[in-house]
Amino acid sequence: MAIASARSSLEWAVVASATAFIFAVFTVLVPVVASAGRAPNEALVTSQLAEKVVFVDLATLKVSAELSVPGKPAGIALSPDRRRAYVTAPEAKELVVIDAEQRTVLKRLKIGNGPLGVAVHPVDGRIFVADWYDHRLAVVDPRSFEVIAHVPVGESPSGVAVTPDGTRVLSADRDSHQVSVIDAATLRVIKVVPVGQRPFGVTIDAAGTRAYTANVKSDDVSVIDIELGKTIATVKVGRRPYAIALAQGRAFITDQYVETVSVIDLDDLEVIKTISVGAYPEGIAADKSGRYVYVACWEDNTLERIDAHLLTVTGRVEVPDGPRAFGDFLR
Numbered sequence: 001m002a003i004a005s006a007r008s009s010l011e012w013a014v015v016a017s018a019t020a021f022i023f024a025v026f027t028v029l030v031p032v033v034a035s036a037g038r039a040p041n042e043a044l045v046t047s048q049l050a051e052k053v054v055f056v057d058l059a060t061l062k063v064s065a066e067l068s069v070p071g072k073p074a075g076i077a078l079s080p081d082r083r084r085a086y087v088t089a090p091e092a093k094e095l096v097v098i099d100a101e102q103r104t105v106l107k108r109l110k111i112g113n114g115p116l117g118v119a120v121h122p123v124d125g126r127i128f129v130a131d132w133y134d135h136r137l138a139v140v141d142p143r144s145f146e147v148i149a150h151v152p153v154g155e156s157p158s159g160v161a162v163t164p165d166g167t168r169v170l171s172a173d174r175d176s177h178q179v180s181v182i183d184a185a186t187l188r189v190i191k192v193v194p195v196g197q198r199p200f201g202v203t204i205d206a207a208g209t210r211a212y213t214a215n216v217k218s219d220d221v222s223v224i225d226i227e228l229g230k231t232i233a234t235v236k237v238g239r240r241p242y243a244i245a246l247a248q249g250r251a252f253i254t255d256q257y258v259e260t261v262s263v264i265d266l267d268d269l270e271v272i273k274t275i276s277v278g279a280y281p282e283g284i285a286a287d288k289s290g291r292y293v294y295v296a297c298w299e300d301n302t303l304e305r306i307d308a309h310l311l312t313v314t315g316r317v318e319v320p321d322g323p324r325a326f327g328d329f330l331r
Contacts, residue, residue: 040287040330044085044100045296045303046073049322053087053098056303058287058294058330061317065103069096075118075326076283079125079142082331086127086140088115095129095138097145100331107145111138117201118327119160119169121184128169130157137171139187151187153180159201159243159326163208168226172202172213179213179222181229191229195222201243201326203251205266214241214253221253223269233269237262243326245293247286247308252293254281261295263311273311278302283325296325 042064043056053073055065071092078085078100085098088111095115097107114132121128125142131150137157139149154173161170162184169182172195179202181191196215199222204211211224214237221241223233238255241262245252250272251264260274261281278297286293286308293306301323305315 042331043285043294043303043325044076044078044098044329044331045319045323045325046076046087046283046329047301047320047323048072048074050320052320053085054319054323055103056317056319058292058305061303061305061315063317063319066320067098067103067105069098069105071096074324075116075130077118077120077127077328078331079120080122084142085329085331086118086120086129088118088129090114090116090132095127095140109140109145109147111140111147112136116326117158117160117172119162120328121162121166121169122164123166128160128162130160130171132156132158135173137169137182149187151182151189153182153189154178154192159199159203159213161202161204161211163204163226164206165208168208170202170204170211170226172199174198174200174216179211179224181226193224193229193231195224195231196220196234200241203244203246205246212244212246212251214244216240216242216256221251221264235264235269235271237264237271238274242282243284245284245286247290247293250308252284252286252295252306252308254284254295256280256282256298259297261293261306275306275311275313277304277306277313278316282323283327283329285325285328285330287330294325294330296323298322298324 071089075088087096112131112134117130127140129138137151154176156175159172171180179193197217199213201214239257253262263273278300280298283296
């Protein structure tokens with residue numbers, strides 16, 4: 001399956017070679033300044049078919065710049081200081097490093113055979129890249145931009161997330177119908193959690209205690225207790241859920257096949273509303289204030305803003321062809 005092609009492949013998207021000693025040395029050598037927690041002022045949208053990363057001013061909802069990124073860009077994550085973006089280019093089999101302030105490409109790094117999801121360690125800045133075809137996570141040093149380890153996980157890993165304290169890394173292993181929970185220090189899988197069918201996006205709450213997967217085959221969301229290492233609830237949503245954002249005590253899930261965002265109350269774990277959005281919604285993210293949620297709509301070529309209080313779309317902007325924005329894309 002060609003993982004960079006359009007609709008049919010939208011779902012595809014390690015014995016660890018690092019030891020705890022290497023990790024300890026690494027974290028000493030790589031101090032990271034965390035983001036101050038300010039509200040984001042722009043979105044970086046991966047437009048896969050246009051082969052671009054698009055910068056959108058969130059105050060005006062206008063495209064402010066476009067950067068050519070050949071290789072069908074899909075996944076995206078930002079460094080802890082929000083100054084760099086890490087973008088997967090699956091067709092090129094690369095991780096692309098972007099200076100988000102200068103809007104330039106700094107580095108293109110070969111990553112396995114199918115890089116897709118990507119996440120960044122919030123403390124030391126390591127980059128975790130899901131390798132769809134090689135069934136593992138690649139771990140990249142944020143200074144040398146070299147692969148320093150591989151972590152074997154289940155089949156076809158897609159989404160990746162790291163707990164806010166940096167102790168655990170989660171991989172949504174789509175074709176194994178599971179989530180791998182990895183110790184971030186030893187780079188070993190310590191738990192395997194069965195979830196719904198074909199989990200794609202995975203999101204962790206601010207407390208670092210629960211994770212949520214969007215299960216594209218079973219049309220539901222699995223709620224995971226990370227410490228217990230088990231699924232504690234399953235919530236039905238719309239067809240082909242892709243990714244999840246959390247805001248205002250709610251989960252917002254993109255339902256690709258029905259052009260909606262399902263909203264789940266996280267206390268009751270029930271769907272309280274479905275919001276109509278553009279065709280084929282994919283990537284979704286909430287700003288730090290919790291006021292707005294932004295969703296990329298693949299077929300309508302839009303980035304749309306949802307008011308997390310009112311649960312309505314309050315703005316949209318047209319972007320180049322095939323926006324995915326799979327991951328952390330607000331800065």
